[in-house]
Amino acid sequence: MSRVVLAFIVLGARFLVRWFRDRARIRSQFEDIERALPDAVDLLRLATHTGFSVHQLVGEVLASLPAPIAPAFVEVQRRVDCGVRLGDALDALEMLGEAAHPLLAAVRSTAFDGTPLLPALERVAVDSRMIRRRRAEQLARRLPVVLLLPLVLCVLPAFALLAVVPLIAASLGALSL
Numbered sequence: 001m002s003r004v005v006l007a008f009i010v011l012g013a014r015f016l017v018r019w020f021r022d023r024a025r026i027r028s029q030f031e032d033i034e035r036a037l038p039d040a041v042d043l044l045r046l047a048t049h050t051g052f053s054v055h056q057l058v059g060e061v062l063a064s065l066p067a068p069i070a071p072a073f074v075e076v077q078r079r080v081d082c083g084v085r086l087g088d089a090l091d092a093l094e095m096l097g098e099a100a101h102p103l104l105a106a107v108r109s110t111a112f113d114g115t116p117l118l119p120a121l122e123r124v125a126v127d128s129r130m131i132r133r134r135r136a137e138q139l140a141r142r143l144p145v146v147l148l149l150p151l152v153l154c155v156l157p158a159f160a161l162l163a164v165v166p167l168i169a170a171s172l173g174a175l176s177l
Contacts, residue, residue: 029068034099034135036066038128041103045121054110054117055086072096087111102127 047061058077065073072093079089090111093104106120 030097030099031135032068033096035132036068037096037099037103038125038132039066040069041121041125041128044103044107045118045125048118048121054107055080057107057117058086069096072100085111099128099131 043061043064044057047057052060058073058080062070062073062077072095075092075095076086076089079092080086087108090104090108093100093107096104102124103121106117106124109115109120110117
């Protein structure tokens with residue numbers, strides 16, 4: 001009976017560890033995408049400034065895209081090469097998650113409706129940079145809390161050993177018994 005319970009506990013623990021590890025990996029991937037997105041949008045914006053149309057844009061900037069963003073655009077290019085319309089092939093950008101929805105909406109609007117791409121990309125670039133800046137500020141505000149444990153465990157005991165212990169030793173030496 002106890003072996004069965006122990007087996008269930010071990011299996012449950014393995015499941016939880018795997019679940020937490022997968023969840024952390026997915027969160028890390030989306031954070032990498034969120035950090036790289038402003039650079040990708042700026043690259044698309046620069047390519048648009050040079051005169052590329054929305055149909056030429058994906059193929060031209062593919063080699064220069066940041067690593068977390070590139071697989072989604074490779075999939076878009078693969079779909080376009082297979083004969084899918086660009087507006088429909090842009091569904092592959094959904095794999096980038098929630099952070100890429102403004103970029104997807106801007107490019108899709110241009111592909112389907114013919115709206116100007118440059119103003120939309122400039123707006124998306126500003127918004128994505130603001131999101132990245134807010135995230136960096138949030139991490140900077142968390143830094144003192146994260147550093148509290150090393151401070152308490154390392155610096156304060158060292159201070160006590162270097163400042164308080166010699167005072168106590170000198171006081172004990174001065175006592176006459």
